[in-house]
Amino acid sequence: MKRHLLPLVLLLGVAYLPAHRAQAQDKPVLNSAPPGPPPAQPRPVEPTPAPATTPEAPAPAQEPQPEARPTPDAPSGLDFPNRQNTKAGGAEDKPPTKKFIYANLGLGYTSVDGIGNFNASLAPALGFRVTDKLAIGPGLSYSYNNYSLSPESFYRTYGFTYPTPSGTLTASGANSLSSSSLGFKAFAQYIVYKEFFLHAEYEVTNAQLAGYDQYNYLVKLNRTVTSPLAGIGYRSQLGERAAVDILGLYNFGSSAFSLYPGLNLRFCFLYNIGR
Template identity: 65%
Template structure:
């Protein structure tokens, strides 16, 4: 029996050997090789340091002297250009001692139903005796027009037997003036004029007529000066005529517009 069983076992073993080898080949094989070294990480690049900045020097504290009050600045504070006054002002030394002074005048008055309109021009040469006081000679020219007022004309009156409605006259004379600066641009002005004048008079028969007469005219008043630069100025002057009558060359109030031009040295 045993001799028959042994050959059978051998046959069975021989038949199962290929299957065992196949299973043995399908079994996973373990990796026993040593681990490979990891790749080296790149070395970080350090940024280039910025150049060190030089610290700015700290300004040293300044010492301000205490504010001192003065007669011109009681609070101790001074405004810009406070000391720079206008050229030729009362506080400044005038740029020159000589100047040309010319004026133009307008005037109007009414006396005993007679209107008088006057236009005048009188150039003069001025000399500054001090920084504020000036005098000088000059010449004068005046044009006057005389006419009746509205009430007389409406009543049918005329100036004379010729039937004139107006009489015109021209006068030429010599004068002298004086001027004093009171405060900055304000000044007082006075002058005395002697004129070979053409005036009008009236008689009971012929009415108004024109005649020549030497007239002395005293004028005085106040003025305001506006500077146009270092060597020029414009004035407006209001003068009162102390010889205000029908025989006077000028009306009672004379308004003049004058121009001043510095000359010489």
């Protein structure tokens, strides 16, 4: 029996040994390190103040406009546009520049002895202001003339046909004749009151005129023609540098074959140049 108990005791001892080692390993280890600093306390969140609202200022009340009163420049009390602008040589304001480009377009019609004369002209010029009111300058001129005959109108006026062998204006049987001319001129302007001014010019032209041959037919004649013209004009400003003029001129050398009719209406454009 002792022989059987001894192996049993050894078996139990071997079985108990691993359990004892596991208990020895599971024993907690004490922390021997020095204590650390206490955790930081969270910072309290400060509330953000709401933005202050500025009260809106009330709209200012519209002030009444002063009552318009008549003045020497505006008798009705109303002030028209461009009245205060520079008059390009007017009486009250100094002109913006001393030099200007001046171009005109002329249209006219006259009738003498049953022959009608239609005229169109273009004349560019360069102006120089001598004073605030006086301006002078040279220029060129081109003129186109058309002479025409109405046989019926001539017959009603004089009681007979046009006195040529064929009863027509030209030997070719036409009742019209055209010509063109080129000349040189000099002009002068003087401001008399605000936008109103006097205009005078003298022109010498190498012209194609209409004349008669031995059979009374109308033919072209090359001659030198002088044209003295004078009249009055009105200027309307288009800003500081530009203006438009309207002129009514009288031709003191008017005749049946003048380059310009007796009364001539012109539309002119002015542009100030330089400083």
